[in-house]
Amino acid sequence: MSGDAGGSFGTVHWPTEIRLKTQEKRLEVDFDDGRRFSYPAEFLRVVSPSAEVQGHNPSQKQTVAGRRHVGIMRLEPVGNYAVRIVFDDLHDSGIYSWKYLYEIGTDQDRLWAEYLEELQAKGLSREPRR
Template structure:
């Protein structure tokens, strides 16, 4: 499996750029990374348990924390930080981005949910 050779956090653009030793490069939006978090909170504990995370259009990344030589923990500004993104998972997210994003948008529509964050009460 490819190994990440470079991680570049683009805070203002709310995206993570990842380069791999197989020559592939991906630019992954923070929202996409958040809604596809490998955490049990999002993925569940078994097949068919994935949670559709809505309202994260504006989510950003606060920081990246290395996990050994095989992964990174992403801390999002909505304080979600329990997902550990292995190099293999990041590579998979990059390869499958168009398909996964289409599935996510379809699931939101099916459930009547939105990417927009909830309105704050003032």
């Protein structure tokens, strides 16, 4: 897709600043259109774009539970279009494109609410298993 075909999600917004707040377990990204998103590590982990979480089609999507305390160990650049996030639970297979980060930032409240509903419906918890 080129230009702004397909609406606002057709345009790729580029990050102007990326801040990993390790102690706060949060990633902050400023984009070139002035939008700023603050992503809790737990949110990024449970919406990981990896095949392990998303599956290869919608029916294979996994609900990731028990990640309330997950942190981010490091970020690894992937070309000039994305970042790989390495979580302290050793999940590292998700490549977060700038487009994906922008989209989940824009939809964060809805995605988080849907995640909490999914957990409840499946009898799962944000707390790690003991």
